[in-house]
Amino acid sequence: MDSGSGSAARGFVNDLATYNSLGLGDFSKVQAGDYSSYRNQRRTVSVLGRINYSFLDRYLLTANFRRDGATVFGANHKWGNFPSASLAWKIDQEPFMKNQKLFSALKLRGGFGITGNQQPLGVLQSLQIVQGSGTVYFAGNVQTNFRTTQNSNADLEWEQKKSINIGLDFTMLKGRLSGSFDVFKNTTDKLLYGYTVPQPPFPTGSIQANVGSIQGGH
Template sequence: MQEWDQGNPLNNIENNKNNHKTSLLYTNSKIDLEIFKGFTAGVNLFKQRKSEDISEFRASTTQGGRQDMGYARRENRVWDKDLMELTLNYSKTFGKNDLKLLGGYSYENNLYQSVGASNRGFISDDFEFNNLGLGENLFSNDVNSYKSRNKLISFFGRINYSLSGKYILTATIRKDGSSKFGTNHKWGYFPSISGAWRISDESFVQKLSFISDMKLRVGYGVVGNQEGIDPYKSLALYGRGDEYFDNGKWHNTYRYAQNDNPDLRWEQTASFNTGIDFGLYNNRLTGSVDYYVKKRAIYYMYIMFLYHPICTQQCLPMLVI
């Protein structure tokens, strides 16, 4: 063993490898078909795949690989996202009235998979990370795999109405269902409504020559959020427990790792805003003034509960005032 070069930076750089390759694939297809005048159907298909290939090797002659007599690891991770969206649009203008209707359905499937293995104690450094089976010191946690999936289904609708381009009203409603949440609260309802008044089109404002454009806006809406929540946080889970020795061999055990939580629900944020857009002196001076109020209605925290003989955790919703 060449102990003299264990701390040699050049030797470590030349004989250690850490490769990380990332690949991305995006595809998107959209079709719009006019069924009859003013009525259009649309289909949107989206596919995204991200993959990571990780390869790590520490030679037995280097500082990081000396103790293990060489160390090698391979890991592959894949994220798949599939989205299908179906929409129906209707548009009609009659006199000074303009009406637009939208209804739709979307289905989103997210899948994550990973597999990895590592080993140590290689009789030769020549194979690097390309033949893990040659290692002679495999630990129980050196081989791993994981898979998780979550789905999101949405129904949505929107109404846009305008009278002479002066009075504008928009209303939307969404019904979203996520597999991440508990059995009691998988679905959330998220409405919004907004209106605008183009004051500059009114006769009493048109007398003011310095005002080129002016519009008042007001809106209120509720949105839902599921980001940051583990796909299986609402479910009772089993995990690996302690090992025990029997008949000359170590054996794994399994235990409860997490309680179920049927009340895990959507985080909701309600917002109100009002504002004014203006243009003065033939729009030489333009700007906007806005006022916002936001209130997050629900958030989550994880609390540990003791259940004999293990300790598990549960995520509880809490109201914000």
């Protein structure tokens, strides 16, 4: 949780006390914006399940399911589902490998998974925000103006990274040489990004949303 407040005073007789005694100011000279306060809170909840399975100590399976919820997202998409799974085959344990002398360990593996990202978002970026915008004189009094400074987006949701990988681990020459080969592909969907929108129908000219995707691999 993040919170704070601020205040200012005007019309001091002298500057000896500076900000250490705001009560020495002339409160009849207070202007809009001389006082403020805020309270922000980000909450994340996660539920995780996992299954491990081994058959003949040669075929291995791990499956995970994660469900995450975060307050920073829109009202329609607070939660995201993120499954993952990995398979491994210990080739060196197969009967047809028993008479060979080259490999002491040889394993083929593959995996797929989806993870979520919320880091680009501030605490209130799915909500419409209204702030003070100067003052006007009306009916003999000073009135504070207000304007919308941020558009709401009830459909703002998790950025998702999908990963696929295939790898080979080996140990050979009686343990003198070992290594791994990996091939992977990453795709990031529903990128969190602020882009320009027309006015009207939007109150302000930009909005935080999920747009586009990028890919990478090796």
